[in-house]
Amino acid sequence: MLGLAAMVLVGGCAPGDADDRPPNLLLITLDTTRADHLGCYGSATASTPNLDRIATEGALFETSIAVGSITLPSHLSLLTGQYPARHGVRLNGDFWPPDRGESLAGHLGQRGYSTAAVVSTYVLSAEFGIAKGFAEYDEPREERAVVPAGDQFRHQPIVERPADESTDRALELLAGSLTEPFFLWVHYYDPHGSYEPPEPFASQFADNLYDGEIAFVDAQIGRLLERLRADGRFDRTLVAVTADHGESLGEHGEDTHGLFIYDATLRVPLLLRHAGEVAPGRRHDRLVSGVDLAPTLLDLLGLPALDGVEGQSFAAAARGQAMSARSAVYAESQLPLRAYGWSPLYALHDGRHKLIEAPQVEFYDLRADPGETTNLASTSTAEVDE
Numbered sequence: 001m002l003g004l005a006a007m008v009l010v011g012g013c014a015p016g017d018a019d020d021r022p023p024n025l026l027l028i029t030l031d032t033t034r035a036d037h038l039g040c041y042g043s044a045t046a047s048t049p050n051l052d053r054i055a056t057e058g059a060l061f062e063t064s065i066a067v068g069s070i071t072l073p074s075h076l077s078l079l080t081g082q083y084p085a086r087h088g089v090r091l092n093g094d095f096w097p098p099d100r101g102e103s104l105a106g107h108l109g110q111r112g113y114s115t116a117a118v119v120s121t122y123v124l125s126a127e128f129g130i131a132k133g134f135a136e137y138d139e140p141r142e143e144r145a146v147v148p149a150g151d152q153f154r155h156q157p158i159v160e161r162p163a164d165e166s167t168d169r170a171l172e173l174l175a176g177s178l179t180e181p182f183f184l185w186v187h188y189y190d191p192h193g194s195y196e197p198p199e200p201f202a203s204q205f206a207d208n209l210y211d212g213e214i215a216f217v218d219a220q221i222g223r224l225l226e227r228l229r230a231d232g233r234f235d236r237t238l239v240a241v242t243a244d245h246g247e248s249l250g251e252h253g254e255d256t257h258g259l260f261i262y263d264a265t266l267r268v269p270l271l272l273r274h275a276g277e278v279a280p281g282r283r284h285d286r287l288v289s290g291v292d293l294a295p296t297l298l299d300l301l302g303l304p305a306l307d308g309v310e311g312q313s314f315a316a317a318a319r320g321q322a323m324s325a326r327s328a329v330y331a332e333s334q335l336p337l338r339a340y341g342w343s344p345l346y347a348l349h350d351g352r353h354k355l356i357e358a359p360q361v362e363f364y365d366l367r368a369d370p371g372e373t374t375n376l377a378s379t380s381t382a383e384v385d386e
Contacts, residue, residue, distance in 0.1 A: 058273030106133025
């Protein structure tokens with residue numbers, strides 16, 4: 001009997017058991033979502049209980065800066081740890097060449113992960129190269145043949161699908177082809193204009209439909225996380241939530257995003273949760289960039305870094321350990337140049353000050369002037385030169 005009991009105990013701890021598998025990774029990206037419109041970032045009018053719960057159970061980063069205000073290049077930076085100048089995609093519609101490096105999907109796939117993505121807009125279509133490394137890549141499609149003057153050509157509109165449909169597809173993958181360990185990326189497009197949330201959010205946020213879209217997405221994230229909780233996989237899963245960029249909502253005369261690179265479109269949420277790995281309930285003021293996410297996630301998973309990354313892992317901070325301050329981060333917008341023939345915009349952001357290289361140089365003290373309304377370039381020449 002003792003021998004049998006010993007065999008059972010040994011068998012119960014054998015390698016290959018569920019607890020010995022590497023952690024799963026769930027990456028959720030919120031299109032066009034500013035940090036200050038989530039409850040956990042201080043909004044008194046937001047309805048984001050599921051995102052707020054992730055922040056409470058994990059880590060929240062106060063100063064997370066996107067690499068730009070355009071969807072496709074920003075997402076590629078999240079997945080590769082490279083700034084747009086290195087991965088080569090500077091605007092929506094650009095193509096990521098197959099020989100320009102690898103992303104999280106390919107890196108994890110080579111290490112035994114089941115990989116899948118569910119994206120909610122054609123802007124992130126596999127046609128632009130971003131699907132490289134994913135075993136499954138689910139995107140909305142709508143094709144129409146248009147025949148002017150007898151010459152047929154293909155027209156592909158920028159289609160999108162709502163958060164509930166994308167969540168349905170993600171749940172199907174979790175119940176079917178995705179085996180552990182898995183990497184699942186789920187992208188939600190709803191906060192992107194135009195703002196048309198479904199009921200009851202349209203009525204609840206009749207005076208702020210943008211927040212209504214975010215509330216609708218939050219409810220769908222709740223469905224996704226509840227499935228993982230019900231399946232017993234939640235605590236085995238590293239959950240990361242961030243956004244590609246924010247939304248101006250009229251600030252600096254910009255109604256939406258893409259043209260300028262003020263913090264209204266660059267400061268985004270960043271939440272991490274992983275039981276036993278990410279210290280819960282921490283709010284970090286350490287500056288982080290979108291290019292830092294991929295190296296951080298791999299670090300938290302205990303896996304080797306991607307080649308060619310320009311970002312820096314902040315996993316130590318997420319674990320509750322001390323870290324030195326990060327050097328300045330970079331952001332850009334090529335839209336003014338390529339859409340209008342104007343000057344492109346480039347920025348350096350160190351968490352306290354921000355320099356924007358434009359036809360007229362701009363320099364801001366972000367602590368004294370978080371809205372970036374007073375240009376100090378003419379009176380801060382030494383800082384600008386540095």
